[in-house]
Amino acid sequence: MKTKTISVGLVGFGMAGRTFHAPLIQAAPSLELAAVVSGDPERVQVDHPGVEVLPKAAQLFARRDIDLVVIATPNETHFPLAKAALNAGKHVVIDKPFSITVSEARLLKAQADLVERLLSVFxxxxxxxxxxxxxxxxxxxxxxxVVALESRFDRFRPRVTDRWRERHQPGGGIWYDLGPHLLDQVHELFGMPRSILLELATAREGAEVDDDFLALLEYDHLRVTLQASSLVAEPTPRFRVHGTRGSFVKYGLDPQEGWLKAGQQPMPGWGVDAWPGTLTLEEGGGDEEETRESVALVSREAPVVPGDYTAYYSGIAEALLKGTSPPVTSESALDVMTLLETGLDSYRQGRWVKLKEGDSKVRRLQSH
Structure with missing residues (x-):
């Protein structure tokens, strides 16, 4: 029996579209990249010869053969493009963040539910x-x-470049660039926090938008610290996590982005990180009569779970063909937007801002 092929149209062929979406779509079973919307057809053809290039998104949305539209364009265009694609009856994937505001994200989710189309965020x-x-x-x-988690995503980019992320416009700046990554990961681990505190900074000469942030998230008996900066040359821990039985510290970024930028294609063994983290745990099980000074600690490499960006689009294909839940639901993506926007409220007001009561995920985890 022949498996149905899902025809995909990609809007945007900048860094996100070219580096992540196009190769991962091509690597997914049952997905076929049929057309790309770009103002630079030669650039698309170099990487994907034979794929049709269209100058306007409206032309793509009008095509009856396109099942899924992927939007990889500047942040402030996510809402109008996704709305138009849903109106045209297409399933939609949006590169993070979901949109610029929570209200826009809610409107898109409501529209997708109304027309019974898949809506997911990358x-x-x-x-x-x-x-x-x-x-x-x-x-x-x-x-x-777990009592404390620190998650950092630092870069050293001292020179301000002429690109939309560096301009003073909606969706620009490092909070909307890297914040969604860190917030989504914490949300996956612990659910929604009770409150958030955000500090933004513009540290580089000539910078128009934030290029440094520090966010604190409050959970029951757990402190979460998220940081990102464009002016950190010295390697910092990607994760530093402490619990009642020990700690986990990891340096270095997942290798998949670097491989994709270098033009490598997903293959067997893809996603294996050559730089494992370090586990420092109490030797034995511990003795309640021991003092802190006498506890014996042992450090070792943590067992590595391979990364797998291909799982996202494989999951999208399965959701469309089998009716399973998408790998990122619109509900969870909306929670991330809520955290992103509430963080901005905190920064503007200069204080902690409460969210609705967090879910029970963190309380279940804390029972270990």
């Missing part, structure tokens, strides 16, 4: 090797009850 870092490794450690109770 939160690809759920499939980072280091994150999957950390999630496995927490789920197994290896660290005990």
């Amino acid at each position: 939160h690809n870092r759920r499939w980072d090797s280091d994150f999957l490794t950390l999630k496995a450690l927490i789920d197994a109770g290896t660290l005990g009850r």
Whole structure:
């Protein structure tokens, strides 16, 4: 029996479209990249000869043969393009963030529900090797009850470039660029926090938008710290997590983005991180009569769970063909938008801002 092929149209062939979406769509069983909307057809043809290039998104949305539209364009265009694609009866994937505001994201979700079309957001870092490794450690109770998590995504980019992310416009700046990654990962681990505090900074000469952030998330008996900066040359821990049974520290980024930028295609063994994290755990089981000073600790490499960005589009294909839940639901993506926007409210007001009561996920985890 022949498997149905889902025809995909990609809007945008910048860094996100070219590096992530196009190759991962091509690598997914049952998906076929049929057309790309781009103002630079030669660039598309170099990477994907034979794929049709269209100058306008409206032309793509009008095509009856296109089943799924992927939007990989500047953040402030996500809402109008996704709305138009849904109106045309297409299933839609949006590169993170979902949109610029929570109200826009809610409207898109409501529209997708009304027309019964899939709507998902490309939160690809759920499939980072280091994150999957950390999630496995927490789920197994290896660290005990987690009391502190620090997640950093630092770069050294001292020169401001002329690109939309660096301009003073809706959706620009590092909070909307890297914030969704870190917020989504924490949301996957612990659910919604009770409150958030955000500090933004513009550190580089000539910068128009934020290029540094520090966010604190409040959970029951757990402190979460998220940071990102464009002016950090010295390697910093990607994760530093402490629990009642020990700690996990990981340096270095998941390798998949670097491989995709270098033009590599997903293959067997894809996603294996050559730089495992370090587990520091109490030797034996511990003795309640021991003092802190006498506890014996042992450090070792953490078992690595391979990353797998291909899982996202494989999951999208399965959702469309079999009716399963998409790998990133619109509900969870809307939660991330709520955190993103509430963080901005906190920064503007200069104080902690409460969210609605967080779900029970963190309380279940803390029972380890």
